Amino acid sequence: MTPKKAQLLKIFLEAPDQPRYGFELMQLTGQPSGTAYPILAELERGGWITSSQEDIDPSKAGRPRRRVYVLTCEGYLAARQALEDLSETFRPPAPAQPRGRR
Template identity: 50%
Template sequence: MTIPTRLVLEAMLAEPEREHFGRRIGEAAGLPSGTVHPILARLERAGWLTSRWEDVDPTAEGRPRRRYYRLTPDGLGRARAAAERARRPAVAWGGAS
């Protein structure tokens, strides 16, 4: 798992029961939109996330519609496991000194 993917998942794990939109995920992860959105698409294809477009009139809102993402139950478990693996200290490999 890449560091940017891990950062996206950690941003979503901060409030796993909520829906999150791309820009907020990017801000929380410290990543640009061009990095976040391909990660979100890949995680959705893998079944870790579901998404939906918000039902608003962009003209009335004065902004584009947002796409909201939520971790699936399977994705939540996988994201938590990945975050746990990332927190473990690295095992030093080496031969006899």
């Protein structure tokens, strides 16, 4: 789990049912397209997210369809566990109890 992948997953976990699109994720994370889209493709291959084309009429919307990404149930569980594991990996140990003064 890389920090950049964890950053994307955190966005998905903040609102698990909300579809996200690539440019939005890039804005929220500050990641360039060359970083975000390969991670999204990897997450999709792993079954953590699914993607589809937005259901709009481009001529009426005045823009092309966006690809939207949605966290799967399996992805939700796996992402929560992965971020918990990552957090545990980097959590400093509890400080030793201070010794009394002499």
